[in-house]
Amino acid sequence: MPNNAYDLTRQTDDVVIVGGGLAGLFCALKLAPRPITVISAAPLGEGASTAWAQGGIAAAIGDEDSPESHAADTVAAGAGLVEEKIALDLAREAAARIEDLLRYGVPFDRDLEGRLALGREAAHSARRIVHVRGDMAGKAIIAALTEAVRRTPSIRIIEGLVAEALLTDDRGVTGLQLRSAADPAARPVIIASRAVVLATGGIGHLYAVTTNPTQANGLGLAIAARAGAAIADPEFVQFHPTAIMVGRDPAPLATEALRGEGATLINGKGERFMLGHHKLAELAPRDIVARGVFAEVQAGRGAFLDARDALGARFAERFPTVHASCMAAGIDAAAQPIPVAPAAHYHMGGIAVDERGRSSLEGLWAGGEVSSTGAHGANRLASNSLLEAVVYAARIAEDIAGSAIAAPAAPPPMLVVPRNGAMPALATKNLRTMMTSHVGVLRDGERLAEAVRSFAALERDTGNIALRNMATTALLVAASALTRRESRGAHCRIDHPLESPRARRTLTTLAAAREIAGHLSDQAHEEIAAPITA
Known part of the structure; x- marks a missing residue:
């Protein structure tokens, strides 16, 4: 159970993981039974982009698929900047990580013969996406991992604290400076550790139009950069083409799997505009689809996702999350097109890490969206993000497990930082x-x-x-x-x-x-x- 009353100023922790999303929780479970502290600003499992993920996890586990084909699709989508070895190793580890998630209780969809059901998404050459009830993979994965973490006695959970600074000395990381999420004017507290894993998510909420939760505001990248860590590819921000434009912040997402099932993009005149942009039309890489949608919106014609013919009355059953978001806004997606626009969705850039998840700072690892591994290049392939999170979380755990990490002799001193209070x-x-x-x-x-x-x-x-x-x-x-x-x-x-x-x-x-x-x-x-x- 959470132990928020623990006196952090007197504790020196062996390993501290910041973030309660997929990468953080998976890493904590992989490190067990080593003593771990997981720090999450929101209640565990909430406030993480993983829980909002409507796609699934890409894994080349079909009879006619291969890791080599998966890696080739990843390289092609990445527009010339993907590290090819990283992509291939990622694809080769996918099957083992799916098995891990199944053991933790994730109820991936299965076909009538009991095999994992595989869907197809944009820029994939095969059906290789594992889902949960069509569009509920993220929510199901987080629920299963949260339950597993809470059952693990070696994992201490501290909720309601935000990491505002990474503390270092000339040897590397010494700990974190934290502050209450509920009372940002409260005095900061210090937690000491020479092994810190940042799994704080992405940067989507730096944008006015985004699909990301409030907590995805670039915090982890900022505190690592301020401590001197190298940052890779920060300019590459992926905009999801089909955020549902109903006046909500964050904007609900219409998953790419809808287009994989035959939904089309039309403008206000009913024209399928993506046919003129790319030979794959709606299944083109996300950057191309996003620009196509953006052009229609900018021209005043509007953009809409039309699933009437492809799904019709089956919409609610196949995509319950999207259906609920639409109905809440008075849109019956089975009978009318959904208004959409591009929204900041995923950050290909982040803290530069090597194949083990190590940053340029001694004692600092990073996993999930806060990191940049070289797997995504200039444009992430759909459903590779959750895969990267679990693969690198496992690698980080393995690297830390084999490392001798000396505990700090005493809590590091607090940084002299600006005053804090409610965000202006x-x-x-x-x-x-x-x-x-x-x-x-x-x-x-x-x-x-x-x-x-x-x-x-x-x-x-x-x-x-x-x-x-x-x-x-x-x-x-x-x-x-x-x-x-x-x-x-x-x-x-x-x-x-x-x-x-x-x-x-x-x-x-x-x-x-x-x-x-x-x-x-x-x-x-x-x-x-x-x-x-x-």
Whole structure:
């Protein structure tokens, strides 16, 4: 059971995992019976993007499929930046991780013969997605793992605390500075550990239109970057093409599996517009579909997901989560098209990690969406995210299990940090709005430069540590997007529409992003001063 009353200031923990989603819980279970502390801002299993995942897990377990084919699809979707060995190893480990999840009680769908039922999603060359009741995989996986974690005596759960800073010395990580999620004005507390696993999720809630929960605001990436960790590919943000536009924040998601089952995308005139964008039409890679949907919305024609012919009366049974979201908004998806638009959904970038999940900081591992492994390149293949989370969670557990980790002699000192309190509503809204308008589906140098200057100033000047961490991650994304002068995968520059033949993955730091912002500020000052001194 949760032990929130434990005196953290006197505890030195062997391994601390931050995050109650798939990567964090799976890693904790794999480390048992080693003593573990799991820290979750929300009640365990809530506030994690995993629980919202309507797709499934990609695994080449069909008779006519292979890990090599799965890896080839992953490489193709990643627009030239996928690490091919990483993709192949990921695909080869998929079957074993599915077996793990089955042992933990995940009720994956089965066919009439009792075999795992396999669905197909965009850019996959075969049916290889395992689901739960069509669109409930994430919820079912989190429920099963949460129950397993609560039954494991070696795992201590601390709920309601937010990690606001990573503490280090010249040897590496020494612990975390935490604060109450319910009372952000409360005094921070310290937990000491020389083995920290960040599994804090993605950055979707930095955007005004997103499918992600509130907790997915780039916190883990920010605290790692502020401690000096290397960050990889932060400019690559995947926008899901079919968020349901009914005025909710976050926006409900219309899973890609709907299009896999034959649902089509139409505009307000009833035209199937994706036929003119890609030979795979609705099943094209997500970045292409997102831009197609965005173009229709921007042109004022609107975009709609039409499942009437493909599913009709079977919609509610096959996709209960989407059906419920639509009905709550007064939309009967069996009889009418669903209004959709692109929304920030998944971050291909994150804390740079190696094949064991190790970051550039000694004692810091990262798994799940907060990390960047090289498996996704510039555009994640559908349903590879949950697979990557479990594969790397298992690898991290194996790496830590084989490591000799010395406990800190005493809790590390608290950082001198800005005061904290309730998140400034207007500043937060402005940041999210600028991310959507300036660092969104379509980008250009002028707007990106404006965003970099704005986020750098906010990161430097704000007196709220939570807002500062949001600005830190926003700055990293915007600065790297400005630096990448090409269009590739999910990163689309209208002023640089072609791919560069010399492109490679981004590896950067917060110091480098600040330097870019400094150069922009110097240029702005020179432009202002020039007419006066001429």
